[in-house]
Amino acid sequence: MAVFTSVSLDDVRPWIAQFPLGEAVALKGIASGIENSNFFLTTQSGDVRTEHVLTIFENLGFEQLPFYLQLMRHLAGHGVLVPEPVPNHDGQLCVPLHGKPAAIVSKLEGSSQMDPQPVHCAAVGDMLARMHLAGRDFPLHQPNLRGIAWWHETAPAVLPHLPEAQVQLLRSEIHFQEAFHGSDLYKRLQQGPVHADLFRNNVMFDGERLTGFFDFYFAGCDTWLFDVAVTVNDWCIDLDTGVLDTARVRAMLDAYHAVRPFTAHEQAGWQCALRAGALRFWLSRLYDLYQPRAAEMLTPHDPTHFERILRERIATPAPRLFA
Numbered sequence: 001m002a003v004f005t006s007v008s009l010d011d012v013r014p015w016i017a018q019f020p021l022g023e024a025v026a027l028k029g030i031a032s033g034i035e036n037s038n039f040f041l042t043t044q045s046g047d048v049r050t051e052h053v054l055t056i057f058e059n060l061g062f063e064q065l066p067f068y069l070q071l072m073r074h075l076a077g078h079g080v081l082v083p084e085p086v087p088n089h090d091g092q093l094c095v096p097l098h099g100k101p102a103a104i105v106s107k108l109e110g111s112s113q114m115d116p117q118p119v120h121c122a123a124v125g126d127m128l129a130r131m132h133l134a135g136r137d138f139p140l141h142q143p144n145l146r147g148i149a150w151w152h153e154t155a156p157a158v159l160p161h162l163p164e165a166q167v168q169l170l171r172s173e174i175h176f177q178e179a180f181h182g183s184d185l186y187k188r189l190q191q192g193p194v195h196a197d198l199f200r201n202n203v204m205f206d207g208e209r210l211t212g213f214f215d216f217y218f219a220g221c222d223t224w225l226f227d228v229a230v231t232v233n234d235w236c237i238d239l240d241t242g243v244l245d246t247a248r249v250r251a252m253l254d255a256y257h258a259v260r261p262f263t264a265h266e267q268a269g270w271q272c273a274l275r276a277g278a279l280r281f282w283l284s285r286l287y288d289l290y291q292p293r294a295a296e297m298l299t300p301h302d303p304t305h306f307e308r309i310l311r312e313r314i315a316t317p318a319p320r321l322f323a
């Protein structure tokens with residue numbers, strides 16, 4: 001899962017009365033995802049049945065959620081395809097369920113494209129650029145909570161579990177990223193709200209038509225380039241080797257560039273950003289492996305995948321962002 005918190009239809013029936021959604025008629029736990037407890041929720045108002053997603057937040061507090069939920073609302077209001085949170089009768093987007101924060105958002109049509117072709121990568125690049133531009137006037141600010149401060153704080157928890165070669169890599173890469181994040185070049189990179197976890201499983205497609213980005217619960221303010229790097233590192237690689245696939249990289253970067261042109265500073269920082277994007281997920285997967293949480297259904301993600309990608313990004317010059 002992730003169903004960390006069990007919820008029944010009987011639990012939801014009285015709870016749903018605070019939303020303008022009618023009655024809850026079906027609830028089904030969703031077995032994918034690793035952070036939150038998610039359910040497909042069917043409601044009925046008169047003859048009309050509507051599908052939503054109910055999320056119970058396992059690791060985020062009430063004070064953090066307005067950033068994510070308001071961001072989704074803001075982006076949806078600016079034409080970016082994302083789930084729209086449903087406010088309750090008091091206008092609240094996030095309310096307690098079994099003592100934990102919970103929210104209802106609209107269900108996106110389609111399914112995740114786990115074997116993306118250049119056409120899918122182009123659609124993602126285009127929407128990602130639109131999302132970055134739409135986020136410019138979003139008034140709330142929160143740092144990327146899985147950014148460099150978290151890497152620092154988290155590395156000591158995993159280092160004792162690692163063999164020497166991985167200890168060296170993790171230590172040296174964090175050191176490298178500290179230098180990059182402290183550089184004049186880094187300060188010149190454009191920043192704003194970013195998704196920060198835009199993997200294949202967090203985008204819906206109906207055929208070749210992108211229907212939405214979702215799972216914004218790692219979003220925060222960071223460089224737009226970091227967001228592009230995280231996305232390219234997942235969508236545009238050979239999954240066995242981590243090597244970038246030129247056709248998919250070009251499709252994604254060219255589509256992004258057509259909407260929001262990359263800068264020369266971003267070109268200069270691109271390889272560092274690709275390394276940062278790989279380090280972030282290597283470390284979080286190591287952390288999840290060595291600090292597992294209880295869940296009814298949980299499939300841990302493989303950290304060695306991102307170790308391989310990180311080594312590959314260090315060893316191989318980055319492709320050009322633009323011609």
Ligand SMILES: Nc1ncnc2c1ncn2[C@@H]1O[C@H](COP(=O)(O)OP(=O)(O)O)[C@@H](O)[C@H]1O
Nearest residue numbers: 030032033034035036053083106107108214215
């Ligand atoms: N708004 C949505 N519309 C359609 N399906 C969704 C939506 N949100 C989540 N899902 C489904 O729930 C699954 C898990 O959601 P996700 O946000 O990735 O979980 P987690 O936050 O636990 O990683 C997704 O793979 C998708 O199938």
Ligand SMILES: N[C@@H](CCOP(=O)(O)O)C(=O)O
Nearest residue numbers: 033034035197199215281301
């Ligand atoms: N994408 C991350 C983990 C976060 O899981 P998600 O299901 O919320 O995307 C990874 O692959 O390590």
